[in-house]
Amino acid sequence: MAEYKLTEEEQEAAFQQRIDDEQKIEPKDWMPEAYRKNLIRQISQHAHSEVIGEQPEGNWITRSPSLRRKAVLLAKVQDEAGHGLYLYSAAESLGISRAEMIEALQTGKAKYASIFNYPSQTWGDVGAIGWLVDGAAIVNQVSLQRTSYGPYSRAMIKICKEESFHQRQGYQIMIELAKGTPAQKQMAQDSLNRFYWPALMMFGPHDSESAHSAKSMKWKIKRETNDDLRQKFIDQTVPQIEFLGLEHPDKAIKWNEERGHYDSGELNWDEFYKVINGNGHCNRQRIQHHIKAHEEGAWVRDAQLAYNAKQKAKKAADAA
Ligand code: FAQ
Numbered sequence: 297m298a299e300y301k302l303t304e305e306e307q308e309a310a311f312q313q314r315i316d317d318e319q320k321i322e323p324k325d326w327m328p329e330a331y332r333k334n335l336i337r338q339i340s341q342h343a344h345s346e347v348i349g350e351q352p353e354g355n356w357i358t359r360s361p362s363l364r365r366k367a368v369l370l371a372k373v374q375d376e377a378g379h380g381l382y383l384y385s386a387a388e389s390l391g392i393s394r395a396e397m398i399e400a401l402q403t404g405k406a407k408y409a410s411i412f413n414y415p416s417q418t419w420g421d422v423g424a425i426g427w428l429v430d431g432a433a434i435v436n437q438v439s440l441q442r443t444s445y446g447p448y449s450r451a452m453i454k455i456c457k458e459e460s461f462h463q464r465q466g467y468q469i470m471i472e473l474a475k476g477t478p479a480q481k482q483m484a485q486d487s488l489n490r491f492y493w494p495a496l497m498m499f500g501p502h503d504s505e506s507a508h509s510a511k512s513m514k515w516k517i518k519r520e521t522n523d524d525l526r527q528k529f530i531d532q533t534v535p536q537i538e539f540l541g542l543e544h545p546d547k548a549i550k551w552n553e554e555r556g557h558y559d560s561g562e563l564n565w566d567e568f569y570k571v572i573n574g575n576g577h578c579n580r581q582r583i584q585h586h587i588k589a590h591e592e593g594a595w596v597r598d599a600q601l602a603y604n605a606k607q608k609a610k611k612a613a614d615a616a
Contacts, residue, residue, distance in 0.1 A: 315516050320446035323389040331515050334508060335445055336390050337406075338517060340397045343383035345409035348401075348582050350376045352416035353425060361419060368465050369422065375458045382454065386447040402587055404574055411494050413576030420473055420480075420487035426466015428488075428495040428533070434459045435529045436499065444516035467536065474540040485542050492533075492545040497568045499526035530560050 302310065307326055314321065321327055350373050357373065360366035384394055400406035411429050416422060434456060441452045473484035500522040503509055512518040520528075530549075537544050548561035570576065 312514075315444050315514075318516075320449060321444050322446045330511070331517075332390050334512060334515070335448065335517060336387055336392050338508075338512070339383055339387040339390075339445075339448055340392070340400065341407050341409075343380045343387060343397070344401045344406055345412065346376050346380035346383060348408045348412045348586065349429075351578075351582055351585060352412060352414070353422055355416050356419065356422045359419070360422075365469075372426070372462050372465060375462065379451075379455050379458070382451040383448075386445075386451050389447050398590065402583060402590070404583070407572055409498055410568060410571040410576065411491075411498050412582060413571050413578045414490070414494050415577055417490075418483055418487060419469070420483040421491065423466050423469030423473060423484065424487035424491040426462050426464075427470050427536070428466070428491050429498070430459050430462040430466060431533070432495045432498045432529050434463055435525050435532070439520045439525060440518070442516070442519045448517075470540055474542060481542075484540065488537065488540075488542055489545045493563060493567075494571075496526055496529070496563055497571075499523070499529070501565070501568070527557050530558050534558055 308328055311321075311327060311331075321331075353369060353373050353376075357366060357369055360369050384397060387397060388394060397406065401408065411432075416425065437452050437456050437459060441449055441456060443449045443452065470484050470488075473480040475481075500506055503521045503523045506522050509518065509521055513521065534544065534549065546561045548559065550559045552559045571579070574580075
C-alpha cells in the first residue's frame with residue numbers, strides 16, 4: 297500500500313496543534329519555513345545583543361573601583377559571551393551558519409538591542425546597566441523560557457539563572473552609590489535618568505506597531521507581547537527606585553487602581569527608530585570594534601580548524 301503523504305496544509309495544521317498542545321519543536325521536526333526564518337531572526341539578534349552588550353561594561357573593567365568589583369564585572373561580561381554562544385548554537389540548529397550570522401551583524405542586516413548603542417560614561421552606568429538592562433532582559437527572558445522551540449527555551453532557562461546574578465550586582469552598585477556621598481547619589485540619579493527610557497525601549501515598539509508579534513504569538517515563539525512585558529518592568533521598577541531614595545525619571549508615573557498597574561509617560565519613539573536604524577550614539581563604534589576583534593581572532597579559528605583536520609587525519613591513519 298502506498299504511504300499517504302500529508303499536504304502542506306495538513307502539515308501546518310499538525311504543527312500548530314503541537315504548538316497549541318505546548319509541545320516543544322525540536323531541530324529535526326518539520327516546521328513552516330516562516331517559523332524557521334522568524335526564529336533565526338530573533339535568536340540571532342538576541343545572540344548579537346549578548347555579544348555587543350559586552351562592550352559598554354567591558355569599557356569599565358580596567359577602571360572598576362576595587363579588585364572585588366573588577367572580578368565581579370569580569371565574570372558578568374564573560375557570562376554575556378557565554379549567552380551569545382548558547383544562542384548562536386540554538387540558531388545554528390535551524391540551518392544557518394555562525395559565519396552567516398556574523399556577516400549579517402557586521403553589514404547591518406541584523407539588528408541587536410538598541411540599548412547597547414548608548415555610552416557607559418560613569419561607574420554609575422555600570423550599576424544602572426546591571427539593574428535596569430539585565431532587569432529588563434530577565435523580564436523578557438523569563439517569558440521566553442516557555443518559547444516553543446526547544447533549544448531556545450533550554451538556553452533561556454540557563455541564561456535566566458545567570459541574569460539574576462547580573463541584575464543583583466547592578467542593583468548593589470546602585471544601593472552603595474545611593475547611600476553614599478551626595479556626589480555618589482547624584483551619579484546614581486544621573487545613570488538612572490539616562491538608562492531608564494532606553495531600558496523601556498528594549499521591549500520593542502508598541503504592539504500595534506510590532507511587525508512580528510502576531511505571528512510570533514501564534515507560534516508561541518513569543519509568549520507575552522512587547523507592551524505587556526514593558527508594563528511588568530515599569531511596575532517592578534517603581535519600588536526599586538523608591539528603595540534607593542532616587543527620583544523617578546518619569547514624571548507621569550502614577551498608580552492606576554482600576555488597571556492594577558502604573559500609568560506612565562510616552563517613550564521617545566523617534567529616538568528608538570533612529571537607534572535601531574543605525575544612528576544612535578555608538579552604533580558605528582560598536583560594529584567597528586566587533587569587526588576588529590573578529591579579525592584579530594581569525595588565527596584562533598584557523599588554529600582550531602587545523603587542529604580538527606590533524607585529529608581527523610590521525611584517526612583515519614589509526615583506523616587504516
Ligand atoms: N532594539 O516586530 P517587533 C540582554 C526590531 S539581551 C533593536 O516587535 P520582535 C542581556 C525588531 O528586531 C537583550 N531592535 O520585533 C545583556 C524588528 O526588526 P527586524 C536582547 C529592536 O522580534 C544585558 C523590528 O524592530 N534581548 O540585554 C528592538 O517581535 C546586559 C520590529 O519589532 C532579546 O533579544 C530593540 N529594542 O520583538 C547583555 C530578547 N525592538 O528583525 C549584556 C529576544 C524591536 O524586523 C549586558 N527578543 N526591534 O529587522 C525578543 O524578545 C524580541 O525580538 C523583541 C522585539 C521584543 C526584542
